[in-house]
Amino acid sequence: MNKPLKIVLISLGAIIVVILGFFAYMFLPVGVTRVITPTGQITDNVYAISGGYVNCYLVSNGADYILIDSLTSPEALKTGLDELGIDPESIRYVFLTHADYDHAGGLPLLSNVTVYMSSDEEQMINGKTARFIFAPPAVKEIKHTALNDSQNLIIGSTMIRAIAAPGHTPGSMCYLVDGKYLFAGDAMNLNDGKADVFFFKYTMDMETMKKSIRKIAAITGITAIFTGHTGYTTNAQAAFEGWK
Structure with missing residues (x-):
């Protein structure tokens, strides 16, 4: 074997090892146990x-529904809606906590919806900021209305407050519904009923995430926390002990 070819093969082998190592790292089990809430009320x-x-959530809003995140695919979302007996056409608004595929992947199922997302998350879909070294944007295009921190919306009978919670991604956003229900996405985990940081390997800035959790813990009136991968709790006060 000639020397230039040998160098090329060694280089290719090294690249393959790095890529395989990256994907092995990303998909190895993580420390905190995922707790997925079964489909239901x-x-x-x-x-x-x-x-x-992963979980997404529906909020009943009179004759229609507000969807918080949208699972991994149109098929996954449709399966869940069918189980609940809810017509996708009755969903009129979608609030994305961030743009990862497991939260935004179901959007193509929905037509005639208004999608809301943090203005700081736009960098994750326009290619300005890379999610992972070897990965393209999880979702390349989302037609949406951008939200800013502390922005309030009234949709029908439902009041929604947008809360910037960067860390997992730069534009991660939580939504406080009617002043009591916090939809956190991946801005935090629940670990034995306690608020905790999200899985470190999927978090872009851990120190910023901790600051976001402390910020949210200081908000009064929250009674329940709904997360993307670790279930929910109806005792928010106990969940935030140690973060205030």
Whole structure:
């Protein structure tokens, strides 16, 4: 074997090892146990939809529904809605906590919806900021209305406050519904009922995430926390002990 060819093969082998190592790292089990809420009604107006390893949530808004995140794919979202007996056409608004595929992947199922997302998350879909070294943007295009921190919206009978919670991604955003229900996405985990940081390997800035959790813990009136991968709690006060 000639020397130039040998160098090329060694270089290619090294690149393959690095790539395989990266994907092995990303998909190895993480320390905190995922707790996925089964598809069904949780409170008088909140429903969970299970996508296998991730939850999204529906908020009843009179004759229609508000969706918080959208699972991994149109098929996963449709399966959950069918189980609940809810027509996708009855969903009129979608609030994305961030643009990762397991939260935004179901959007193509929905037509005639208004999608809201943090203005700081736009960098994650326009290619300005890379999510992972070897990965393109999880979702390349989302037609949306941009939200800013502390922005309030009234949709029908429902009041929603947008809360910037960077860390997992630069534009991660939580939504406080009617002053009491916090939809956190991946801005935090629940670990034995306590607020905790999200899985470190998927978090872009851990120190910023900790600051975001402390900021949210200082908000009064929250009674329940709904997360993307670790279930929910109806005892928010106990969950935030140690973060205030």
